[in-house]
Amino acid sequence: MVLRQLEPTQAGNGVGNKTTTEKSAVLHRDLGYDFLPLTGGSGSHLVLGNGRKVFDASGGAAVGCIGWGNERVARAVTRQILAIPYCSTIFYTTKVQEDLCRYLVDSTSGNMSRAYIVNSGSEAMEAAVKLARQYFLELSPAEDKRTRFISRRQSYHGITLGALAVGGHDYRRAKFEPLLMKNVSRVSPCNSFRGKRAGEIDEDYVARLAKELDDEFQAVGPDTVCAFIAEPIVGAALGCVPSVPGYFKAVQAVCRKYGALLIFDEVMCGMGRTGTLHAWEQEGVVPDIQTIGKGLGGGYQPVAGVLASRRVVDVLERGSSVFVHGHTYQGHPAGCAAALEVQKIIREQNLLANVQAMGALLSRRLQERLGDHPNVGNIRGRGLFWGIEFVADKQTMDPFPVDDHVALAVCELGLSVEYGISVYPGTGSADGIRGDHIIISPAFNVRKDEIEWIVETVGRLVNDFFQAT
Template identity: 45%
Template sequence: MTDEFVDRSHILHRAFSERPAKIVGGRNGKKVIDASCGPSVSCLGHSQPEVFDAITSHLKNDIAYVYSGSPYTNGATEELADILLADKPGGLSKAIFVNSGSEATDAALKLAVQYWHERGQPQRTHFISRKQSYHGNTIGALCVSGHASRREFYKDFLSSNVSFLDPCYAYRMKGEHESDQEFAQRLAHQFENEVLRVGPDRVAGFIAETVSGTTLGCLPAVPGYFKAIRDICDKYEILLILDEIICGMGKTGTMHAWEQEGIRGPDIQTIGKALGGGFVPLSGVLLHQKIFDALSAGSGGLAHGHTFQAHPLACAAAVATQKIIKRDNLIERVAQMGHKLGKLLSEEIGPLPLVGDIRGRGLFWAVEFVLDKNSKTAFSPKDNFCGKVVKNALSSGLNILGNLGHTGEYQVDHVLVCPPYITTDAELENIVSILKAAVLETSHPFVEG
């Protein structure tokens, strides 16, 4: 049944059955603790005067818009790229700035294809991705996303040059007597076998979220997984594309989530969300020097572009955001507060009867719910357990995020707890306390007695 407000609103809201509450500002009205930062975006909270000042100053003193396809550049865009890449992390040396994370994925895929054209191997157009992954909602990004329900309507549009492997989902997929190392090697063998099946000379790249986000719930890979993947990519000259749109830019306690994986880095990396803190839409693609060298020696340009690519105002907001993060040592703080949040979740939420797994890094955590802890029996999608937890938490003033639809073979009922980098000890305790009460309330119909 369609809500009356949604019915008469000229906005096509994403959900029709429930009236959205109107947000006036980040400081006024009913108090709600945003413990998910939207979909893990607002890393500095919703009110940051320094960023506001940077935006207004830019509009007053600098040019509002520069077309990236013109023979011009601007200071804000150059400065943001310098902040991110001055030290060339993992060999990454160039940036493309676009609007949404989906656009970043599209740009990354096109960049990979162009790279192989420039290298004289235009037949390399096949991508290998993972089941129950999410890389964005445009058609191009959906092609490499293993999100079942989001792909459903658009199957006829989706590319046939993508194949999908198992995710590194140890909680449900690791054998009873299998070690992390054995599990990682099994998945690595699956990857190499798929490369051989497709043909190494046809594979353009392997794309994966370094830490899975909304589909599998803040899921890190087991130790050694990404090292094995990196080695196979190097063996067959396949580009490793890491999606850090949701998990990167400090979210897991290091600037880049891959820094905790013992690898030299990706060939192409997507970033977003915490890049600009949500104040102005912005995402990006970072590319290794070897990608630039191939383009430079070949066509001498980028065969991709958008009207609002490298938008000066968005980059100015991100510059201010990144300067605050660096000045206030917030990434180090994320690591410290992340240990506290993980401990609180494990101690207070972990023992609850319908909680199966708690996982995450930094300030990027998820709680997975199950009907039975021993068998790991999942809830039916009709139960909408995590959705009810989200609703009950919100009624007590806590905003968290549940899973976003049916993602594939494994039903993953989870909620994300991803507070801003500026969160306090008291706020973490309050978040976990309200969440615990919401989980207990939602559990009553499913727990005997």
């Protein structure tokens, strides 16, 4: 299969290409690619170096939750930088960190007890893993054997070595397997599109997955497992795949049966992206530890966090009272200021209601526009977090060959003048290696007319791309 190649004229109009004349000093993601110069942003639009605008229909990697150029957030960050730009948390705290953590804890209706602020989702997951281990050490000396974690295949929990180890993204793990800790095992994801058997109802599918998890506990030794780790809605690795009803109640019951913790990774799907501030609010369960990120600060500062339940915090408080973990820039005042202001805007402008309303519209219109397309296998998601999985054959649902790079090519074409839209690519949604999807995750304040434009443009983009291949 030969994909459409972007012409030099298109590249000149703002699409990156593989021919560069002057080498960059940046260690970019791809050293042979000319990246688009981004010079500004306003609302849902990105502004390129030549002044051309691109509609940001994915908020980057589901980061931009209130759009770009928000002066209120910029002023809040500036005020904090002028007051004190850095806090050495071994001795000090700041009001803005205290206020942000209080807001986050209170937003969980008393289910979470403390918050820990870092600078990226990977850092948050590293902290969550270490907190889970320390919880058991503080709980009882007899729990010292708990050194293992169980996660899911086709999952992604961060790019640092610890976070990568607890994830199941084959492509991102491959080159670093010898460096990754070996105390992690994986079970099947809850993916009704790829995982359910013919004629299998949700209840039977849930029971089968719960038994698989239970069997895994038994196989590795139930008294050796610290936690089960999962995203309530799988983001980059699967493309916005939600669980079927009852799944998380079932897996939590397995964790409780063996005394293990439940860790939710809500870095991508949380902080309002799916229609509630915390994605677990729609699952009928509360995790013991939760990671948050992208939508926390909306891209205005690097900021992420960990929320710990009363169950976990109470054990630490009764024990050493010391979390043996720390970062130079944890609780960074400017990051906290950005996050707190973004969260205030979401609350004051009632943006979660808009996420629900516009999400319902986006879901319906995507199905109407692309549901019957011969190369669209599945459209799934929740709130303003939607994925489209592409297939080579709709009858067999076979994915495209890996080397075709379909998702990336679709997104590249979308950046051209003809479409002017940014969506987010992902791979591995079929079997961990093969499978292409794109993510559509616009800002929480997106309007109805913008949703209609997104759907029409993505529909045209998908039609044109596959007609030309």
